[in-house]
Amino acid sequence: MTTEEELKKTDSPAAEPEESSEPAGDTDGVLDKMAPNEHPNERDANEEAPMQFGYKRFVYAAYMAGAMAVAFLVAKIGHIGWYRLGQWKPDFGEPKDEIVYSIAAIAGVVVALYYWRRQSTRQYANEVAEELSKVTWPTKKEVWNSTTVVILTALFATVFFALMDQFWRFVTDKIYSF
Numbered sequence: 001m002t003t004e005e006e007l008k009k010t011d012s013p014a015a016e017p018e019e020s021s022e023p024a025g026d027t028d029g030v031l032d033k034m035a036p037n038e039h040p041n042e043r044d045a046n047e048e049a050p051m052q053f054g055y056k057r058f059v060y061a062a063y064m065a066g067a068m069a070v071a072f073l074v075a076k077i078g079h080i081g082w083y084r085l086g087q088w089k090p091d092f093g094e095p096k097d098e099i100v101y102s103i104a105a106i107a108g109v110v111v112a113l114y115y116w117r118r119q120s121t122r123q124y125a126n127e128v129a130e131e132l133s134k135v136t137w138p139t140k141k142e143v144w145n146s147t148t149v150v151i152l153t154a155l156f157a158t159v160f161f162a163l164m165d166q167f168w169r170f171v172t173d174k175i176y177s178f
Contacts, residue, residue, distance in 0.1 A: 055133035059125045063112050071108030075100055 082095035115121045138146070 055129040056126070058129040058132065059122075062125055062129070063116055066115070067108040067112035069108075070111045071104040074107040075104035078103060 078100040079095050079097075082092065082100060086092040086094060
């Protein structure tokens, strides 16, 4: 917890670094791309606009994907059930997709809303998404290097074991030919 004294120290003008007319470390030409009246901090805020949901966007996407998965499964089960029912009682006829898909969509939405309203499920989903947002993903170069190492190791192992197999076949043929 921060005390009032610590807050006053951070809010005082002496604690803030002085701003220069040109930000330090502009090596990639960001200032050249800016509009004349635009401040660098405003540009950063504008560039970050698509990321405004942060890790929560993954939570929303997970609930949407879950709803779609439930709807898909309910549609398949409903279609198969209606088809079997139509074979048993011909009065039902062929499955009507508009009815099956409507029921499936409603079931998907109901399941997603049910789990969204449960605090423990939503908290768990938020914690998982937050931890996944901390993951550092490999760069393209790292992936290529790792893939190359795996492929070369697999090729080397394949050639080595093929040669060893041929060698031991030769040895066992000599031993058993006596």
